[in-house]
Each structure stands twice: as C-alpha cells, then as structure tokens.
Amino acid sequence: MAILVIAEHDNAALAAATLNTVAAAAQIGGDIHLLVAGANCAAVAEAAAQVAGVSTVLVADHPALAHQLAENLAPLVSALGRSYSHVLAPATTAGKNLLPRVAALLDVEQISEIVKVIDADTFQRPIYAGNAIATVQSSAAIKVISVRGTGFDAVAAEGGNAAIETLTGAEDLGLSAFVGEELAKSERPELTAAKVIVSGGRGMQNGDNFALLYGVADQLGAAVGASRAAVDAGFVPNDMQVGQTGKIVAPQLYIAVGISGAIQHLAGMKDSKVIVAINKDEEAPIFQVADYGLVADLFEAVPELGRAL
C-alpha cells in the first residue's frame, strides 16, 4: 500500500518540513502521495508535484480548509487515510495539532516524533526529553506517525513529476473558527532550517540586549533562538524557544549565549553538529555538551565575536 504524507504549507508555499517527512516516507518504502489541503493553494500543489519521490499530489482546495483547522481537516484526512498503510505528518505545531485527531478518528495509535525508521513497522523516537530512545513496533493496520525533521535529511524540492488529483468533500463543521494570528516577521532564516543558530538565555537580561545576538547572527547568516527562561521573561516571542517543548533544531553550528543548559533546553539542540557555549559560570551544564566552551561575560565576548568575524 501507499504512504500518505500531509504537506505543511501556508496556501502560498510548501514548508521545508514536508521534505524531511517525505524522506522518512521514502525510507519506509512504497508509493508516496502528498496531500495539500488548504484554500487557494494551487501554487503549493504545483510545488508539491516537483518534490522528489512523490508519485501523486492530492489537492483539497476548500474555504473550510483555509486555516487547516483540525476540526475540519481531520475527517478528510482520516477518510483518505483508510486506503494507506502509513499516514505521516511533520512534527511541527501544525502536524502535532492535526495528527492525533486523525489517529483517533481512525481508531489507531499514533507514534510521535520518530527520528529513525527501522522497518515499515518499527521506529525510534526520543522520550524523557531525549534522555532515552525507544524502539517502538506497531501492529496497527494504519500507522499514523509524526516525523521529527532533524532525524531525516530533506529530499530534493525539485526533480519530481507527480500527477495532481483533486479531492472533494471538505466541509465546515462549525466547531471552530479562525479569529486571527500574529506571525513573527523576520529576514533571518527559519530556526528549524538554519545552518547556524545563535541562542540567548536569561543571561541576556532583557530583550534589547538580544540586539547583540542579532548582530552576530546577521554576520553568520544565522537564525536566533532562545531558552524558555528568555521567552517566559518576555525578552523574545515564543516562536524562538528551542527545547523539549519548543523547537527541535540540529544546525551545523549552535552558539548558546547565557544559557545554563537545562535538560529541557539540551533536548532541543544537542544533535547540533558543533556546539559553542558562552557562559560566565564555568560549572554551567551547557559546557558538558559544548565542543567549544568560552567562560566569559557575554557582554564582552559577544561584541568581540562580532568584531572578529
């Protein structure tokens, strides 16, 4: 049977996380169908048809799906899912919101945030903030799985030539309605796609001081992240939180500034290729995972780093 992958998008562009999820599907093996559900999302369907390894793009274009509210989208995906062996979605907030609702409607269990495919029934996933890795086997008729992007190298966004099929049958169930959104606007790369990340913690002291990190980040073409403490204190918005309960990242270079290294923070970044820690406390746990540790006052070290780059 084939694998259904739910594409992540904003009706205009296909999100990168989709490509990592298709990569996981390719490892499971079988025909890969990509579902693009939204409103006025033809451009996304065109892009989806280019993705390497995808044989069919299914498009559900309906006003009731404009904001991909789980209440309206889950019935469509679960009805569709019955003819697949696997239903996959990226473990983004959109995927995390939708997929368990789909699984429950299908009356099957879900496997969350896999980082490795062992075979078509067996997967690995982190538990306890990444302090343990579980190998889980499913005997469910339909395997519903969310995929952690850092576990799978993205497939190529181009080179494919999938057929596009149109789906009908979406409706507004009237349970929920979109009211509004405040989306962060940034010229910098997106956190989960960035090759370099500079993150600040409580040691930054306030939001204004994050300007120091933005300066260095722009020199490196980096994204800027934060610890929970920095977000809770209102220095920066929630979408910048890296960690167990925020974003999971694995860039080539992660620079942690004024972050102590709590297990919940490490859970979100310890798979980075190279980790740098700048902290004035030489006992800070962040140094236990850092490839290069600098014991220094960040207010001296970060400006100096900016000048040295």
Add this chain to the structure above:
Amino acid sequence: MKILVAVKRVVDYNVKVRVKADQSGVELANVKMALNPFCEIAVEEAVRLKEKGIASEIVVVSVGPATAQEQLRTALALGADRAILVESSDELSSLAVARLLKAVVDREQPQLVILGKQAIDSDNNQTGQMLAALCGFAQGTFASKVEVAGDSVNVTREIDGGLQTVALKLPAIVTTDLRLNEPRYASLPNIMKAKKKPLDLLTPAALGVSTASTLKTLKVEAPAARSAGIKVKSVAELVEKLKNEAKVI
C-alpha cells in the same frame, strides 16, 4: 460551568532519568515523581476560571497507578473540588487514555476539558487532540490564553510561526502551553483541606473501556553521548577553531 482537568503522574522534571540495564525502560524505582508541569498549568487555569466566576466546579481526573492519588491530592490542594482516579498500573497508550477520559466526559458532561499539551515522560503530545476527536469537540491546543465568552471560548495558541487565535464552540478541549499561566503553590491549609475532598476510584473495566494497544516498546536505550569538547581561552581562539578545525564558519 463544569471544568474537567486531566492530569498525569510523571518523573519530576529535575530528574535526569537513566535507562535500565536490560533496556526494558527507564529506572523509576526511588525516583521523585510529580504532577506533569503542563497539567499543573491546566489545574491553575481551571482555578482561575473558577475565581473569575466562570467555572462552578472543577473535577480533576487521572489515569494511572494507585500512587497517582498523590498528584490528585496536589490538584485538590491547588483548588480542584473533587477527583477521580481511573486506576491502571499498566503503561497505557495515549489512545487508551483518551478512550478512558471520553468515558469520564460522558459521565461528567463538562463544558470545558483542560489537559497539558504533553507529558514530559512519553513526550507524545496526543491525548487532548485524541479526546477531542472521540468526543466530537473542538480543540484549542498549545494555549497561551483562554477566554470564555458565552457559549464559546477564544484560545490563543503558540504555533511555530507565532500566535494564532481560534474561537471554539463549547464544549471544547484545551491543551496548555508554558505561557498560559504561572501555577501557584498550594498553601498548608489548602493541603490539609484537600485531604477531605472526595476522591473516587474507577477502573477501565468499570468504564467498559478496553486498553489494548497495538504498540510495543521493543527496547529503550541511552542516546548517543557527545564526545567531550574543549574550553577555549579567548574569542580569537574560538573563531580560529570554528574556521580551521570545525570548519563551520
């Protein structure tokens, strides 16, 4: 209105868990247990809605071992009115828990059900959404703001790109994110009072719910350890290493 809050007993968030030598799971013997932090936020939100006069009764429910009564007492001390334990010593899947909670929802008929967005042991982030599906309710996941207005509730959600607000028809399910509120500490008099609040015991069998699962954990291993790094003495040395040794800038 009546609010149902579902809570889970988990390893305290300060504990760094260790994998058992036989790879059957993580070591839970003699480990400090606590109310899952997101569930604590869920209880706090319900208590605030009661303090505002919006909620009339708060029922807290847990699915878990007999020892989860401790966490239910904690929730009662924080302000819940009565508690239900659906007792099971098995490690249940999120779907099984959602089925059990659905049975409790059918009995209690709450207008709002609040859960944590994830338990910090399994890190599943599934139960609230599954319960919403089984009940046919709307869902407001990863909430950082909850405003009840008449027969609907506005929920502001923490999403990858920022914040999103949705209006949900009641009854509805809300799952909490970290910024929803800062939970209070239980006062000593409230801890004493909580001991006298009602706590009912139920079982999956009494609720007529099967907890069979299609998932099997084959093994649990420690993650690959990072090899120890070095301390650099200066910013100049750091930049040199990043350029010439790590070759990442």
